[in-house]
Amino acid sequence: MSETIRVDDLTFHVMRSERRKTVGLTVERDASLVAHLPKDADIGQVGELIRTRLVWVHQKLASHKDIGRETVFRRPEFIDGEGFHFLGKHYRLKLIDVDPAGPPTPTVRFHGDRLLFRREQVTAGDKRIAQHYTRAAHAYLNDTVNRWKTIVGVDPARYVQVMDLGFRWASCGSEGTLNFHWRIMQLPPQVIDYVAVHELSHLKVRDHSPVFWAEVARVLPTYTQHRKWLHERGGEL
Structure with missing residues (x-):
């Protein structure tokens, strides 16, 4: 064998x-x-x-x-009406034209139930969305990890890393670094909490043994519903 x-x-x-x-x-x-x-x-x-x-x-x-x-994440089209998610809320894309002589305008911004996107940036749409979500993720995820780390009882690295992790939402390095996919900012806050608790728990138990899941359940008793949501709906985002 x-x-x-x-x-x-x-x-x-x-x-x-x-x-x-x-x-x-x-x-x-x-x-x-x-x-x-x-x-x-x-x-x-x-x-x-x-x-x-x-x-x-x-x-x-x-x-x-x-x-x-x-093949794992939905690839959005950058056309009016396309759907995007941010922290679990749904937004419709609206392309906007910007006067080059006018005041500076962000490529990506949320307004009401719309995601406003500069029309001339459409060809670089995937990149610009990734950049916007990555910037938002750094502050949000550091706050989330700091909120849960004491409850889990671990001491991760000082700052999280946000990057494209391929088809994974997050990973945990042996040196205590927590890595998150920028796409995690599409998830509802309670599901992001589950992912954070999952990775923090790996600082105690490295595998996915019953001991590991018992640790996750101790910290987050409702984890099974969030895990199921992520499995069933995560690929739609």
Whole structure:
């Protein structure tokens, strides 16, 4: 039976070599994951090392056709009336024309039930939305993590990181860094709380064992309904 290493929901096939001195990870063209190990490498230690590189792994996976974010997250069209979400609220896109000689106007802003977007930026729409949500996420998620960390009883890194995590909402680094996808700002606040508690709990329990879920339930007894919502509706956003 071939060796494998399971880290969260990822499975790495192990390839050992007498000539290899360090651990290497590859994401193959078919999106399979391979851990290249020295002949006598300890699987447990390698698993912890892989965990420190999960952000890189998920970003590589996201770049592969057929499994990237385009198959997990809805890709909006930048046309009048298109729907967008921010902190669980629904907004309709309205393209606006801006006078170049007029006062500075943000590319993205919310007004009432509308998301106002500068028409001349449509070709860069995905990028501009990601930038806007990323800026908003830094302050919001740092406040969220600070609110929950004492309840969970852990001491994460001082600041969260916000980036494109491919098809994951968040991840937890072994050094205590919490990483969140900028798209998390589309979720309702209570679901964001669940994701934050989930990752904070990983600072106590690294796997998804019953002990882990018991810890999540201790902190957030309603977590199952938020987890179900995320599974069923997260891809619609």
